[in-house]
Amino acid sequence: MAVEKPIRVLIVDDHAMVRKGLAAFLLVKADLELAGEASNGEEALRLCEQLRPEVILMDLKMPKLDGVAATRAIKSRYPHIQVIALTSFQEKELVQEAIRAGAISYLLKNVSADDLAEAIRAASAGRSVLDPQALQALVQDVSPAAPDLGHDLTAREREVLALLVQGLTNPAIAARLVVSRATVKAHVSSILAKLGASTRAEAIRLALQHQLVP
Numbered sequence: 001m002a003v004e005k006p007i008r009v010l011i012v013d014d015h016a017m018v019r020k021g022l023a024a025f026l027l028v029k030a031d032l033e034l035a036g037e038a039s040n041g042e043e044a045l046r047l048c049e050q051l052r053p054e055v056i057l058m059d060l061k062m063p064k065l066d067g068v069a070a071t072r073a074i075k076s077r078y079p080h081i082q083v084i085a086l087t088s089f090q091e092k093e094l095v096q097e098a099i100r101a102g103a104i105s106y107l108l109k110n111v112s113a114d115d116l117a118e119a120i121r122a123a124s125a126g127r128s129v130l131d132p133q134a135l136q137a138l139v140q141d142v143s144p145a146a147p148d149l150g151h152d153l154t155a156r157e158r159e160v161l162a163l164l165v166q167g168l169t170n171p172a173i174a175a176r177l178v179v180s181r182a183t184v185k186a187h188v189s190s191i192l193a194k195l196g197a198s199t200r201a202e203a204i205r206l207a208l209q210h211q212l213v214p
Helices: 016-027 041-051 067-077 092-101 113-124 132-139 155-165 170-177 181-195 200-209
Strands: 007-012 032-038 055-058 082-087 105-108
Touching (some): 041 055, 055 067, 082 092, 092 105, 092 200
Parallel strands (some): 007 055
16 A cells, blocks of 8 residues: 655745754654745745745744745645635735735644644645634725626525535545536636635635635
């Protein structure tokens, strides 16, 4: 029986003690592997090509290149790399900016070790995990609402969108709706296009903000 490769994680934070703590946490999880560390966004961008991480734990407040700008640059060059915004700040603007930049998940640094591990596994599988306070910030997004946003979503697409908001992966959605994974993938692509969203997390933000799902 083949043993699955551990998920390679890059830690990006300008505080050495935070990096040390996160690195120590990764060492005790058999399915997670420390790919490397970076102290700012510029360094993280350089290391992506060299270290090829699958998931990045990204601080947002850093010198040289902050986490939002670094996330945007990394997702542009390496769209397969998933970024988890991990910060001690709770300003809703930061949440919105991080998600718009392409972060798949947003967590506060007081997250438990087990919850962080689950978020990394979820990100690797393409699934979003948002801190409850982050979800509240997304719902309270003050950007101008598009009155016709989502009006052309089909009933099935709204059903798929609701399951995305619940955090289900494509295989889980396929099992729930008794359809093929290819069908779910097509629905998700259509939803993103109709909402003008670049990522699943952005689609979730729009769905919550504009109450597109129950």
